[in-house]
Amino acid sequence: MAEGLAGSVEESLPKRVAEPVHGGRVACHECDLLLSVGGLSEGERAVCPRCGFVVSSRSRNGLQRAMAFAVAAAVFLLLANIFPFLSLETKGLESEMTLPKSIIDLYESGYSTIATLVLAFILLIPALVMGLVTALAVPLALGKNRPWLQPSARFLYMLNTWSMAEVFIIGVIVSLVKIGQMATVIIGISFWAYAAFTICFTAAVSSLDRLEVWDEIERLSS
Amino acid sequence: MSDYSPGSAASQGLAGCHVCFKTSPAELHECPRCGAALHLRAHDSLQRTISLLITATILYIPANVLPIMTTVQMGNSIDSTILGGVILLVHHGSYPIAAVIFIASVLVPVSKLVCMTWLWWSVEKGHKTSHRERARLYRVTEFIGRWSMVDVFVVMILVALIQMGGLLQILPGNAAIAFAGVVIVTMLAAESFDPRLMWDKLGKEDEER
Secondary structure, three states: HHHHHHHHHHHHHHHHEEEEOOOOOOOOOOOEEEEEOOOOOOOEEEEOOOOEEEEEEEEOOOOOOHHHHHHHHHHHHHHHHHHHEEEEOOEEEEEEOOHHHHHHHHHHHHHHHHHHHHHHHHHHHHHHHHHHHHHHHHHHHHHOOOOOHHHHHHHHHHHHHOOOHHHHHHHHHHHHHHHOOOEEEEEHHHHHHHHHHHHHHHHHHOOOHHHHHHHHHHHHHH | OOOOOOEEOOHEEEEEEOOEEEEEHHHHHHHHOOEEEEOOOOHHHHHHHHHHHHHHHHHHHHHOOOOOOOEEOOOOEEEEHHHHHHHHHHHHHHHHHHHHHHHHHHHHHHHHHHHHHHHHHHHHHHOOOOOOHHHHHHHHHHHHHHHHHHHHHHHHHHHHHHHHHOOEEEEOOOOHHHHHHHHHHHHHHHOOOHHHHHHHOOOOOOOOO
């Protein structure tokens, strides 16, 4: 959904059709048309005239927003790991789950593959992505060159597809309805914290414009 | 350079970086801005895509045949498959949840496999039409792929939450691993497919469209 929500935000921004130019500096990521997207101001997006791919979309105060949302996301993720996520009550029996404990339990019951995948998709990769967003947005907003800028940006755009926080939230809702038929499910603080994390995560990632990030890195390092 | 569409970076000997979008002469082999490997078109894109698609299709068989979870109730264990679970939900009248599971675990993976295979085939055969439609199809396919992971997460939550000792317990089945494999491998297939290949056969006559 990172890209999906970004898409809906972009829809609301005024659209500028990028111009095809001979010997252009940027090639469309999807159809390879040479483009000029210079002079895009905040709150505008540039679309490839041939295939419709959004080449660049600059949100207002993108770097500051990315930074703020990434920090908020980190706090929510921490909370999501401390408190109970869901608890269950049926016929006098109670059971409670927290995110780290449920993954450890899976691992200890011999389901190490599923445990590792879930750990990576819902906790490790999203946390790493937030760390990378912060590592990029802070120096770029301050206009400072840092040795980690280039590897961080490469790593960020590689990892981003593999973060499944929002898919997990849908999974939780489906499970709630499934279990809700046979027992009383109590939604814990961590569920809300994780939901808030998902929103901040998506907002942080979509506030960073990939083309702008790379243009800035190039400008600072030259 | 007539192998590429007019106006494209490749037709002018420039390679667009797949990481940072900057164009550089293809002879450099490495992007001067971000250090990523530079190719006019992704290396062996079609071969890699089709091999991953075949792998995903094969994995989809155990994902449906094997149990995705086992319910242990008072010593009796009942296995349930993905489709079995959907049918059970329909019998219980939970149509919305049955629909979510059916869409995420059956409709999305199958249509993603079909769409990616068709896109691969259209490039392989050098189709010259419906570029915009194919581009849109690729974008949708790439976007929806990850949503299939829902079912794996549902199993994980049920397993973690329903631990009532000997009374009632849920265990994950091997189909969960196979199914996670299907999702991961189709995502890799979409990533290794170079969408620029779809536009290379675009002739001058339909440039105005």
